[in-house]
Amino acid sequence: MSELVDSYLAQYQDRLETRACLIESGAIQNCYDLLQIHLDAGHWLLVSDANTWAAAGAQSAAMLDAAGQSWERYDIPMPAEGDPVCSDALIAEFEQAFVDAGAAGAIALGSGTINDVVKMGAHRQNRAMAVIATAPSMNGYNSGIAAILSEGVKTTQSCTAPRVVVADLEVLAQAPTRMIASGLGDLLSKPVSNSDWRLSARLKGTPHSVEAMEIIEHGARALDGVAERLTSRDIDAIRGLTESLILSGIAMAVAGSSSPASGGEHLISHYIDMTAYAFDQPHDLHGCQVGVGTLSTALFYEKLQALDPATIDIEERVAALPAWEDYERVLRERFGPLFEPVVKHARPGYPSAAELRGRLTQLVEEWDIILEEVGETLRSQESLQADLRAAQGPRRYAELDVARERARRAIVHSKDIRNRYTILHLAWELGLINQWADEVLSELYE
Structure with missing residues (x-):
């Protein structure tokens, strides 16, 4: 059990x-009472793929059988190569399987993709679900x-x-080393993503x-001394890693x-994923990509x-802002077959000249206040690298099998795939994103 979780x-019920979250050794064999309380009575689907069934399928099936619970197994289809991807089709x-089975509830046996598929499918069917992490x-x-x-x-x-x-x-400890490192990489983003949150x-x-920030900070403390072990x-x-992951999920719900x-x-990670699927290019685990993106x-x-705010020429930046119609043509060229779905996210976040002038004016006038606020949660990239190194997580784009020019595009172009203001957007508005991306890649490519 985790008293903090x-x-x-209880506080935010x-x-x-x-x-309920059961975090302990032997949790699978001890979890049926919680499942019975919180899932609807009736027939349940146990959803897995070949890998997650090998990791915890026998234990989960034995737990349900011992309780006399009616259930059946549903296997997420495996692609010819690689792992399943949570998609509209999946x-x-x-x-459809949920409906055909007449199931009252579902249990996801797995991690990212399987959990997201079952979460969304159960949501659309207005059914409760649980997850057994692998x-x-x-x-x-x-x-x-999802x-x-x-x-x-x-x-x-x-x-x-x-x-x-x-x-x-016990199950989580036997996960592949890179998947464990992926979890750490996902969490190490929080000091920097919280700076983006404050910047926005x-x-x-x-x-x-403030409540969500407190939860994230508790999650960060749960990681103290964890990476090297x-x-x-x-x-x-x-x-500690698992508690921090769960606390991060709670923080998102509270926020x-x-x-x-x-x-x-x-x-950056999402850009790598979407180009991988669209153009048959390599990608890595979500958290591994997030770690390098962080x-x-x-x-x-x-x-x-390190920037001197006196060097920011606001009117020059406003004059350099392309009209939306011109920028839309740039997006069409950049994203090709992905343009239509991307532009729906890019358009709402594109600034007018007045918005850009106001934002950069505020940045210059409140420079010290803003840097103090975003700096409260920041960690240096050297300290982040040390934790990733200790956990044997990737720290370079080449380790993700992402070519240098594609890595550059991920840094420079990814701001347009989501209407969320980040340091990437600010760097673009300052006219510095290309320069900074090249400097980053000189350190983080190989």
Whole structure:
């Protein structure tokens, strides 16, 4: 059990759909009472793929059989190469299976993709679901959003969070090393994504939650001393990582958005994903990509902190702002077959000349205040690299098998795939994104 997680579940029960999180060794064999309380009675679907069934299928099936629970197995279809991807088509297939089975509830046996497929499918069928985690690889277990490849673009869509999260530490400790490192990479983004969140709140007036920030900070403390013990599969380190992942999901639910846990670094990862699927290019685990993206945006912040605000020529920047119609043509050339779904996100966030002038004026006038605010949560890219190195996580784009020019495009172009203000957007508005991207890649490519 986790007293900290349980305390937040109780404190924010009016805002959270997740009712219980069981984080302990042997959690699978001890979880049926919670499942019975929080899932509807009747026939349940146990949803897995070949990998997650091998990791925890026998234990999960034995737990349900011992309780006399009616259930059947549904396997997420495996592609010819690689792993399944949460897409509109995969969700639709699962929904049909849900209906055909006459199921009252579902249990996702897995991590990112399987959890997202079941979350969204159960949400659309107005059914409760639970998740039995198989790897501490990402922070979306108990979030109320699903990452879905929709029309070729990696989107986040609202859904119902799992009623119960079961995290058996013995199972999680046996996950592949890179999946464990992926979970750490996802969490290491939080100091930088929180800076993006504050930057957006200050310069665009978007909502910001002190409560969610407190939860994120508690999650960060749960990671103290964890990174260097992950490769030895230390159970206490796996516990700290898992608690921090769950707390991140709670923070997103309390904030009502993914902003506490997702900034420019996630846009970089999403760009890599969407170009991988659209153009048959390599990609890596979400958290591994986020980790390298975090090093990139952390370097962007270091460059912002070193900038002299007196060098910002506001009128020059306003004069250089392309008319939307001209920029739309640029987007069409950049994104090709992905243009139509991308432009729907890019257009709402594109500034008018008046908006840009006002934002840059505020930036210059409130320079010290803004840098102090965004700096409160920031960590240096050197300290972030040290944690990734200790966990054997990737720290360079080449380690993600992402070619240098594609990595540059991910940094420079990803701001347009989501209407969320980040350090990437500010760098573009300052006319510095190309220069900073090249400087980042000189450090973070190989």
